[in-house]
Each structure stands twice: as structure tokens, then as C-alpha cells.
Amino acid sequence: MIRTLLPACAAALESTCELTGPALFEAERRQVADVLPARRAEYATVRRVARACLAELGVPPAALVRGADGAPRWPAGTVGSLTHCRGYRAAAVARSRDADGMGIDAEPCAPLPSRVLARVTSAAERAHLAELAAGRPHVPWCRVLFSAKEAYYKIWYPAMGCWLGFDDAEVVLQPGPGQGTFAVRPVAGGVRRARRADAGFDPVATGFPALRGRWAAGAGLVVTAITAPEGSLPRRAQAGRTATGTLRWAQ
């Protein structure tokens, strides 16, 4: 499923079972030495999947250690993203000369609990979801929207190095039978931001762009993926990039 959501410059793979071997790197082993076996297996599998993506791009195996901020550290010259949810692990990686960032996210294909929905959407987004549900009631639109925000965050954070709340971005979903596209853009004046210590921070003023992504629903999952085209993000070294920034979609 993940492959169809990403452009041809990306390597993207998924697994619906835990993978064993090759062994983790020492730094990775240390990172999960004290966690529950299920988390260790999830951590290891998604990294094996990611290393298979790196191999597709001709990048040698490397440790993919999770930083203190949660974001995985990718080998020099690459960008990528990991996701896992029950019964599903996926990774996507691209060369930095082809993309500035990648964000992928997988969620169970079920509506969000209403208290979560209220926390992660604006009134305008809830109106948008109601319109979508009237046309295609079988797609859990709220979950697609939530997943799109998480995918966006996985690009935002490595580029900007700071928090982005659910009310700091707005999603517009394009309907489709089992898959479609979406756009996410930063917005100012989130109600919750007003109450936070970083209330003065304006996500729009950062120049961080609106990004388009793709979503798919099926096999009990909602999966979203965003690729930030090369040259699109602020605050990243431009050295070694191609001039075009053009992405070709796989389909």
C-alpha cells in the first residue's frame, strides 16, 4: 500500500509480520534493551524494512537510532520516515537530492474516539469531515485527517526542530473510493496554542510550506504519505541538491 502513495524517487516498503535478522546495530540494541519485547520487535522490524529501503537506493546499512526527540537519525544524504501500528510496519526513504523530507503514518481504519476528534481538529475541519462523510460514509475521514497531520509533523519536526500542535495545521482531503490526495498547511491562531508557553510562535511566519500527500484505506488500515519536494523546506542546507525539485509520482 505504501508504495502507491509515494513518488518514484522514494524507496518504500512495508511488512505485516515481524522480521528477524539481520541483527540490530549495537546503538539500536542499547536503545531497546529495557523495553517490552513487543516494542523491541516493532522497533527492529521497522528498521529492517528501512534498511531494505536504503539498500534499494544503494545506501549501505546504517544504524537508525531514535533521537531524544523521537525522530530517527538517517544516514547523511538521505531523508526518511517510519511508522508502525498493529500488524503493520512501513518505512520510506529518499536521497536528499530528490526530497527535503518524508512523512508516513499508518493508523487503524476506524473512526477516532470523539474526545480525540475534538482535540485534533478545528471546527472548520469537522465541517469538512461531515461533508465528506455525507458523500462517502464508509471512509473513516477523521482518521485520514489525523494521520495526514501526523505525517506532516514527521516532516515538520526534523526540519524545524520544534513542536507543531494539531491546531497549528489544517488539512483538506480529496475524496476517493479507497484512496485520494490531501493538502496540509500551517495555520496561525490555534486555540490551544494560545494557552501554551510558545503562544507567540506563528507556524505560518516560518515559511514552512503547505504540502500535498496521498492517503489510502484498506486491509484494516489508513496510511498517509507526504514527500516534501527537494528545495521546498526552509532551513535546510541546499548543498548537493538538484535544481529541479520535480517529483514523479509512481502512479
Ligand SMILES: CC(C)(COP(=O)(O)OP(=O)(O)OC[C@H]1O[C@@H](n2cnc3c(N)ncnc32)[C@H](O)[C@@H]1OP(=O)(O)O)[C@@H](O)C(=O)NCCC(=O)NCCS
Ligand atoms: C511523533 C508522532 C507523530 C508519531 O506518530 P504515531 O502515530 O504515534 O506513531 P508511528 O508508529 O506512526 O510513528 C512512530 C515513528 O515516528 C518517528 N518519530 C517519532 N518522533 C518523531 C519526530 N519528532 N519527528 C519525526 N519522526 C518522529 C519515529 O521513527 C517513530 O518510530 P520509532 O520509535 O520506531 O523510531 C506522534 O506520536 C506525535 O507525537 N504526534 C503529535 C504531534 C503531531 O502529530 N502534530 C500534528 C501537527 S499538524
